[in-house]
Amino acid sequence: MIVRSEALRKDKHISLSEKELLVKLNRGDVEAFNRLFRSFYKPLYFYVFRITGESEASKDILQDVFSQLWKERNNLPIRYSLNGYLYRMARNKSLNYIQQKKREDLRNKDYRNALLHSIDSENQADRKELLRLVDQQVSEFPSRQKQVFLLSRQQGLTHREIAEHLNLSLKTVESLIYRSLRRLKNNLKNFF
Numbered sequence: 176m177i178v179r180s181e182a183l184r185k186d187k188h189i190s191l192s193e194k195e196l197l198v199k200l201n202r203g204d205v206e207a208f209n210r211l212f213r214s215f216y217k218p219l220y221f222y223v224f225r226i227t228g229e230s231e232a233s234k235d236i237l238q239d240v241f242s243q244l245w246k247e248r249n250n251l252p253i254r255y256s257l258n259g260y261l262y263r264m265a266r267n268k269s270l271n272y273i274q275q276k277k278r279e280d281l282r283n284k285d286y287r288n289a290l291l292h293s294i295d296s297e298n299q300a301d302r303k304e305l306l307r308l309v310d311q312q313v314s315e316f317p318s319r320q321k322q323v324f325l326l327s328r329q330q331g332l333t334h335r336e337i338a339e340h341l342n343l344s345l346k347t348v349e350s351l352i353y354r355s356l357r358r359l360k361n362n363l364k365n366f367f
Contacts, residue, residue: 193257200248208248211257219265226269231337231345232276236268262332279349305363307355312362323348324355 199207216237224231240261253260255273313321319341325330325339334352338345 197251197253197257201251203248208241208245211244215258215261216241219261222262223265223269226266227272229345231338232272233269235344235346236265236272239268240265276349279353308363309359312359313355316358319356320351320355323351327352 186342196207196211200211202334219237219240220233223236224230227233227236242326243264251260256273313324323337323341323343326337332340334345334348337343341348
């Protein structure tokens with residue numbers, strides 16, 4: 176069911192206060208949106224944090240949830256409960272984040288392993304040359320990108336630990352590592 180002002184007035188499954196808020200939200204009432212935000216943000220944050228285990232990711236996910244709520248305010252498919260709708264949306268976005276993170280971590284791990292194992296272990300000279308080229312490329316990274324990459328690859332810190340250590344968002348750390356690996360891959364492709 177698409178939420179429309181007239182339909183909400185007749186729906187017996189949604190509480191009166193939710194109906195009023197949804198009607199106002201449907202009309203573009205910013206104060207109604209702010210009220211929903213204030214009411215649901217904190218409990219949704221703790222719910223999403225339990226799923227992701229990451230503060231910055233939880234905040235980003237909730238930003239997406241509330242942005243989507245505002246963008247789709249004229250066509251919300253809410254039949255029974257605004258609370259249930261928001262929690263379901265937050266849950267789905269959290270699970271999508273976890274799947275995306277697992278895929279990205281696997282790609283990073285696969286690339287690193289491929290890089291290290293692509294050189295025949297008998298040929299130490301090639302291995303040393305590759306490591307020298309990697310070090311040279313890393314030394315040319317912008318300072319923040321280099322710092323994040325080295326914390327990840329040399330000290331073995333997780334993306335989350337790096338974000339906390341450098342006071343960066345998790346997405347910033349992930350982006351910097353992704354750009355580093357992509358740059359190394361592009362610049363070293365002739366080595367293979």
